[in-house]
Amino acid sequence: MPITANDIKRKSWLEVSSDSDFPIQNIPFGVFLTKENIVTVGTRIGDFAIDLGALQQLNYFEGIELTDDMFMQDTLNDFISDGQKTWRLVRNRIAEIFDEQNSKLRDNTKDKDIIIFKMEDVEMQLPVLIGDYTDFYSSKEHATNVGKMFRDPENALLPNWLHIPVGYHGRSSTIVPSGIPVHRPMGQTLPNGETTPVFGPSRSVDFELETAFITTDVNIMGENIHVTEAEDYIFGMVLLNDWSARDIQKWEYVPLGPFLAKNFASSISPWIVTMDALEPFRTKGPKQEPTPLPYLQQKGKHSFDINLEVAIQPENSEATVISHSNFKYMYWTMSQQLTHHTSNGCRVNSGDMMGSGTISGPTEDSFGSMLELTWGGKNPIKLKDGTERKFINDNDTVIMKGHCQNGHVRIGFGEVSSKLLPPFVRK
């Protein structure tokens, strides 16, 4: 374990407020654009963005084997391909460079000017080129809630659900970072009681509170991985808002699954928080009963205690937090998901992204979608400005946050915040 970077006593010479998601123990990875239109791989401490390309050029990574342009790229894919050993060396080195005891960069104003940016002066980009995006469906509470509403209340959970980390393929081309607004989709829907569909703007645009993990190169085609190895291939996690149009979904999804109801947009938080940073928050997930088949069996703690929340902010108004959930409620673990994914020999590459599925907890205020929070629109949610929501309105901003906290340190994801615009108008 990378004791160095995670050392709880370490402090940075960069200012970090006590409630920051990004103390020196976090050291997430992302890609940002500077005001000079330079794109670089970076990390973040407090409210400062750190240009890893510049750090490398100025020799701060001396002794770590890295290709010359490893960080002067517009994606993290190559760095992630280098594997866990390199990630740890780089993360530990960054922790050393920014340690309050280390004067090398701290006292070098010229280098600092080149390397360090205020967060407000950079624009976060998509951190990876996502070759393939898979979305799982691993919250038992969510699968049960959806089953009750869309299918049979008596047999809400389908027979395969307790045996398979059910998942499906999503669309990579419409994954966008926090801050990019999303248009309300148009689509086919079947009005209640009718037999002929209509085409128009979706009337039930929803969020789905998820996390996602980013993989390194896992296997060659045909090869599977063992569940005990799976975690080594996971680089880190982000928050994911898997936008969904419920009315389109209801009409299109049988028999081949959700398609246009989902692929108009998926928004992610821009900083990938490494599994090493999340290590202190490892915990047990729910008991798996019946015992999974041997290829999915694992012992020990394979979930993570990550507090999650969702807020809706109407235009020109304050935000209302409408859900509190936690990643630890997920039934299937990330290592089980990844193991299952490769069990048939499916190739998984560096930069591939796998969503958790909607993270709903056991209580009504911990559900991870409007569909569940309002129970299909039956129980609207009241916002602080007095207005009600069954689903998301035009010009609402949906804000998801996530962080881990123990007595010593807070490791967070920042946020994924995206505004829902009215349908696109062609010029």
Add this chain to the structure above:
Amino acid sequence: MPITANDIKRKSWLEVSSDSDFPIQNIPFGVFLTKENIVTVGTRIGDFAIDLGALQQLNYFEGIELTDDMFMQDTLNDFISDGQKTWRLVRNRIAEIFDEQNSKLRDNTKDKDIIIFKMEDVEMQLPVLIGDYTDFYSSKEHATNVGKMFRDPENALLPNWLHIPVGYHGRSSTIVPSGIPVHRPMGQTLPNGETTPVFGPSRSVDFELETAFITTDVNIMGENIHVTEAEDYIFGMVLLNDWSARDIQKWEYVPLGPFLAKNFASSISPWIVTMDALEPFRTKGPKQEPTPLPYLQQKGKHSFDINLEVAIQPENSEATVISHSNFKYMYWTMSQQLTHHTSNGCRVNSGDMMGSGTISGPTEDSFGSMLELTWGGKNPIKLKDGTERKFINDNDTVIMKGHCQNGHVRIGFGEVSSKLLPPFVRK
């Protein structure tokens, strides 16, 4: 229309046998590797592979605006991004260069040595980097057959099918060109009459006879395209064997669609045949009743008369053709599929691939999968060597071919041929 390249009277100074899929009127695009380990974009006439990178370097594309390294790449994505006008200029120029009347290259032995390869001396690669792969489900006969077997014989076709070109997302990372063998996948299945699944090699590996089209950059996120414009964004077509494991599919696919049953491999023919080359074979598809919603309505001929066949070749034995089908049986057109795909603002990029769905015709010998040909294994198929097949055996090679033919010219795809190997054994 590009009369020049399609001119039926044109002959090449390169030898082309009368039954070749690749006369000078075809001019498909692909990527190949030479014995000197050079990867280049190329085309094919008869049994000759033509290095377009070399052609460009030797100035044969003078007067056409192309970036310097347009063809010295390992994918066609950049060329496809350049759009229809450029595709046509390049295709027409190639037709001119290889016209039997044109002595420029014909009589230049030095240049010919650099530019022209025998097909047997090159290795075909995947022609595009496929960002996103979508598979449709657009044969009414196939959807009906599957519905009868997997769901309700009385209501085989689901209510949405006649209104929506139903589709779902596939996996890009396991799309391979013809010639690459595929391993029988392992996976979870539920034995008949049991309630607990088992894990092991799939016992019903099947092919699906499909075609696929490759797009150029279609839209920005949020934007849709009009059905009348859609064809302009389609670069060309390939043959697609969408390998499927029926027992895995049956257990996993409700409610989110096929996943591991499909994503272990999809094989494509390596030459992309342009829509311009297919233009003479335009025909009407089946009547669409009920009339689709306005955004999907189109007039005129939007299908193509493409003869398709599937053969199984056991190890060390001759091949048996087991199905004859035709692309013209497809209910939904490619332009309707692409229009539907962008109707919610989903972004489609250069190099994206969209599969037709299994192409089953109206008669039992025109079905596009073993599932249908043997009716779920009930009616095994007899091969020429006397053996029977319910599904595909280890070491069988599945060969799909496709071509168009009229009184004047034959335009073909070559083949997609792939051997099914036993399950992968980890070293």
